[in-house]
Amino acid sequence: MTATLEQSRHLMESAERPKDGLLRRIRKNWWIYLFLLPTFLGYGAYTVYPLVASWWFAFLDWPGFAAQGTFIGIENFQRLVRDDLFWNAFGNSLVFLLVAVPLRVGLALFLALVLNRKKTPFKGFFRTLFFLPVVTTGAIIGVVFTLLLDASGPISLALVTAGILESPANFVAHSGTSLYAGVGVWVWKWLGITMIYWLAALQTIPEEVHEAAMIDGATPLREFRHITLPLLVPFLVIITLIDTVGALNVFDLMYTLTGGGPSFSSEVIEIFIFRTAFGATVPQLGYASAAAVLFGLLTMGLAVAQAVGIRWARRRTGAMK
Amino acid sequence: MSLDIASMTTAPAKTAVGRRRLWTPRPRPAQVMVFVGLLVLALIWIYPFIWLISASLKTQPEIFGAGLGLIPQEPIWENYARAWTVVGFDRYFLNTILITGGTVLLIAARSALAGYVLGRYSFPGKKLIIAIFLITFFLPEGYTIIPVVQLTDQLGLLNTHAGVILGLGAGGQVAATLLYAGYFRGLPKELEECARLDGAGHFRIFFRIMLPLAWPITATVVILTFLFAWNAYLLPLVFTLSEPALRTLAVGMTAFVGEYGTDWSGMAAAAVISLVPVMAVFVALQRKFVDSIAGAVKQ
Numbered sequence: 001m002t003a004t005l006e007q008s009r010h011l012m013e014s015a016e017r018p019k020d021g022l023l024r025r026i027r028k029n030w031w032i033y034l035f036l037l038p039t040f041l042g043y044g045a046y047t048v049y050p051l052v053a054s055w056w057f058a059f060l061d062w063p064g065f066a067a068q069g070t071f072i073g074i075e076n077f078q079r080l081v082r083d084d085l086f087w088n089a090f091g092n093s094l095v096f097l098l099v100a101v102p103l104r105v106g107l108a109l110f111l112a113l114v115l116n117r118k119k120t121p122f123k124g125f126f127r128t129l130f131f132l133p134v135v136t137t138g139a140i141i142g143v144v145f146t147l148l149l150d151a152s153g154p155i156s157l158a159l160v161t162a163g164i165l166e167s168p169a170n171f172v173a174h175s176g177t178s179l180y181a182g183v184g185v186w187v188w189k190w191l192g193i194t195m196i197y198w199l200a201a202l203q204t205i206p207e208e209v210h211e212a213a214m215i216d217g218a219t220p221l222r223e224f225r226h227i228t229l230p231l232l233v234p235f236l237v238i239i240t241l242i243d244t245v246g247a248l249n250v251f252d253l254m255y256t257l258t259g260g261g262p263s264f265s266s267e268v269i270e271i272f273i274f275r276t277a278f279g280a281t282v283p284q285l286g287y288a289s290a291a292a293v294l295f296g297l298l299t300m301g302l303a304v305a306q307a308v309g310i311r312w313a314r315r316r317t318g319a320m321k
Numbered sequence: 322m323s324l325d326i327a328s329m330t331t332a333p334a335k336t337a338v339g340r341r342r343l344w345t346p347r348p349r350p351a352q353v354m355v356f357v358g359l360l361v362l363a364l365i366w367i368y369p370f371i372w373l374i375s376a377s378l379k380t381q382p383e384i385f386g387a388g389l390g391l392i393p394q395e396p397i398w399e400n401y402a403r404a405w406t407v408v409g410f411d412r413y414f415l416n417t418i419l420i421t422g423g424t425v426l427l428i429a430a431r432s433a434l435a436g437y438v439l440g441r442y443s444f445p446g447k448k449l450i451i452a453i454f455l456i457t458f459f460l461p462e463g464y465t466i467i468p469v470v471q472l473t474d475q476l477g478l479l480n481t482h483a484g485v486i487l488g489l490g491a492g493g494q495v496a497a498t499l500l501y502a503g504y505f506r507g508l509p510k511e512l513e514e515c516a517r518l519d520g521a522g523h524f525r526i527f528f529r530i531m532l533p534l535a536w537p538i539t540a541t542v543v544i545l546t547f548l549f550a551w552n553a554y555l556l557p558l559v560f561t562l563s564e565p566a567l568r569t570l571a572v573g574m575t576a577f578v579g580e581y582g583t584d585w586s587g588m589a590a591a592a593v594i595s596l597v598p599v600m601a602v603f604v605a606l607q608r609k610f611v612d613s614i615a616g617a618v619k620q
Contacts, residue, residue, distance in 0.1 A: 022445055029444045031523045036438060036450070038431035039498070046492025047457050050468035057467060065474050114359060121356075128607055129363050132370070135603040135610070139554040139571035140595050143578055144373055147585060152385040154372055161389070188366065196614050245459050252554035256575050270463035270555070277467055278559055289467050296464040303459045 054296070057289035064283045076290035086291060088264055089272035090298075092179055096268060097247040100183040104243055105236070108191050112198030113224070127199075131192035138189065142256025145185050146172055175265035178258045182266055186253055194243060201235035202228075234313040241306035248299055269295045373596075377401070377589035384585050397586065404591035408581065412566065413573035414594065417551060420485050420569060424550035427490035428497055429542050433535065436501020437527055441508075454495045462555050465492070470559055480564035488556050494549075497542045504538045505531065541613040544606065551599050570595035 026033070033040075058076055062069030080086050111130060115123050133141070148155050151170040159165040171181040205228060213223040251270035254260065260267030260275065267275075273295065277288035371391060376384045378396040404410050439447065469488050470479070478484030508531070516526045532539075554571045561567040568576060577584075577591055603610055 025445050029442070032438045032442055032444045035434045035523075035527075039435040039450075042427075042431055042487070042491030043453075043493075045472060046469060046488065047460065047465065048453060048492075049472065050465035050492070051457060051460060053468040053471070054464060057471075065471055111359075111362075114355060120359075126359060126363055127611065128604075130366055131607075131611065132600065132603070133366065135548055135552075135599045136596050137552040137554070137571050137574075137599065139552075139558075140574050140592050141369075143574050143588065144369060144592050146578075147376070147384075147588070148369055148372060150385070154368075154389055157389055188369075193614060196611055245461075249461050249463070251463060252552075252571070255554075256578075270461070273463045273466070274555070274559075278562060285467055285471075292464045292467060296461060299459055299461050299464075 051296075054289050054293050057286055058293045060286035060289070062284075062286040062289075064285065069286060072286070076287050077294075079287065080290055080294065085264060085267070086272060089267045089269045090294075092266060093248060093268045096179060096183060096186075096250065097244060099180070100186055101240060101243050101247050103183070104187045104191055104194050105240055107187065108194035108239075109198050109232075111191070111195045112202055113228075115195070116199060116202045127192075127195070130195055133189045134192040136189065138250075138252035139256045141185065141189055142253045145181075145257055149181055172258050173262060175262050178262060178266040182250065182254050182257055185257060186247070186250060189253065190243070190246060194239060197235070197239045197242070198232075201232055201239070205231050234310060237306055237309040237313050241303060241310075244302055244306070245299060248295075248302075269298075370596075373589055373592055376586060377593045379586055379589075381584070381586055384589070400586045400590040401594065403584075403587045404577075404594060408573070408577055408587065408591060409568075410570065410573060410591050410594050413568050413570045416482070416567060417569040417571075417595075419482050420489070420557070421547060421550040423482065423486035424490040425543055425546045427486060428494050428546045429539060431491075432494065432497035432501050432542060433532060433539065434527075436498050436503075436538075437505050437531055439498065440502035440505035441513075454498070457493075458495050460493070466555060466559060469556070473560070479560065480567060482567065485557055485560050485567070485569075488560060489550055489553055490546075494546070497546065500538050500542060501535060504535050508534060540609060544602075544610055544613050547602065548599065 057069070059071055059073060060069030061072045061075070114120055115126055120126075147153055149170060149172045150156065151168040151173075156165065156168045156170065160168055169177075171177040209227060209231075210223070213227050218227070248268075249270065250268055251274065254266060254268050255271055255274070258266040260271040269291065273288050273291050276284050276291065375391040375393060377400055378398070379393040380397055383393060438444070439450065469492075473479050473484045473488060476484070478487065512530060512534075513526055516530055521529070552571065553569070557569045558572045558575070561569075561572055565576065574588075574591055574595060577588060581587060
């Protein structure tokens with residue numbers, strides 16, 4: 001992620017000022033455009049076109065791909081603003097994000113700190129183990145956890161045996177807990193990759209810093225608070241950004257785990273879009289596009305806010321490559 | 322400092338580094354607890370997988386009826402046979418391999434080509450391309466899915482493998498291109514100059530010299546794309562809504578739930594079938610996996 005931002009900046013800088021005329025330069029470099037052709041075609045059709053087309057679709061009344069859409073102005077947006085189910089999905093996504101991201105980022109940092117110590121035993125083993133769920137298929141994990149979280153399943157049984165629960169409970173089937181069951185499974189699944197990000201970040205802190213702190217007699221806690229943490233702030237912003245975007249893209253897990261239910265209690269934005277566009281008997285593609293556009297704006301807004309945060313953090317901590 | 326149980330026994334041997342000893346406090350209860358906590362957390366992390374394998378070998382009533390025991394009375398391999406042939410996971414498996422293979426190939430090829438020229442040359446339009454990459458970097462799949470389906474429909478590729486492959490691999494995946502660009506950018510200019518003196522053209526230089534040199538990036542891109550394509554769900558789901566024969570493992574799993582809702586042991590077996598390939602590849606290549614991801618972030 002830092003890679004990509006840094007990379008693009010370098011690439012921008014290395015774009016030279018033109019000396020010849022534009023046409024001549026294009027003619028001279030014809031082979032470059034040939035190399036870029038697959039990207040032009042693929043990226044143009046499958047990323048740039050959808051980016052633009054969604055906006056157009058959002059102004060249509062469009063009952064299915066086979067049908068012709070009719071332009072209805074901003075009616076879809078007006079309807080969205082008044083749609084309780086849309087705001088419900090929007091709120092669920094925000095709650096998911098606000099609960100799950102700090103949990104994932106924080107717990108991963110803690111694990112990384114423990115696993116970064118020279119003397120922690122079986123580091124490689126633990127690292128592999130925590131990373132294992134990351135490579136698995138979200139949709140399959142969702143289904144598997146419907147069994148694990150069943151009222152007669154092992155998790156409920158273990159909690160009852162331990163005396164934490166009074167009677168068996170199905171967390172997925174209760175409207176009060178279904179969203180948080182999703183949060184739990186999501187953190188379980190993705191913690192490992194955030195831990196790897198943090199370990200990579202911790203590697204950038206030279207060993208001498210740690211030694212100097214010890215010579216000065218800093219306790220591990222004080223060392224973390226006053227030395228490690230400030231050095232990690234730029235990474236914190238980037239890692240939070242990556243995980244935030246991840247938390248908005250939880251369709252596979254949530255759809256297979258709860259299907260958005262019961263009674264929409266765990267319906268996140270992506271499920272709302274999917275249900276409106278593909279799940280209903282009469283597809284409302286224009287309406288779903290309007291929701292998608294708002295969803296896209298939300299994601300972009302969060303990304304921009306955090307990009308600003310990265311700049312701020314960089315300036316504050318000085319150089320960070 | 323010392324969470325390390327091993328070091329408690331070997332500590333005297335280390336006194337040679339005398340001063341270091343001064344800084345190393347004895348293992349305090351708090352630190353032992355951290356280690357125990359780590360172990361417990363590790364158990365929680367691995368438990369779902371162990372439970373899943375166990376459930377895939379149990380009989381139907383045994384899964385939920387036999388308490389917390391993980392060892393099946395007698396392994397029921399028939400669960401796997403049922404998932405494989407009756408439910409159709411043989412078909413889903415093949416589809417997933419085809420789609421994943423095609424997607425990986427497509428992304429690696431177009432990213433290497435684009436990364437090479439973006440990393441090493443300047444040309445009109447370069448800034449625009451980079452700017453578009455940045456704007457679309459975080460574009461969510463839920464945003465693009467409707468136009469992508471509409472486009473695929475127009476192209477007549479809905480309900481085909483090629484349609485799913487293009488949908489997954491033709492757009493997005495900026496990170497792969499930027500990884501290649503960064504790597505190619507760091508290679509010395511002399512490489513091309515020498516080759517050009519020897520009379521090699523642009524394409525020869527790329528395929529004979531540059532692409533082989535970039536194999537570490539190719540490995541990273543292949544691994545990351547493999548994960549992405551194997552685990553993809555929304556797009557294959559939408560693309561195969563009207564064509565069950567085209568389902569991937571992930572989509573087939575949810576269809577299984579809908580069609581044979583109470584066959585838990587079959588479901589568990591199907592889940593194991595779907596997860597084993599990714600997990601096996603991960604365990605075999607885990608160093609490369611972790612380094613790819615750490616590298617992609619750290620650079």
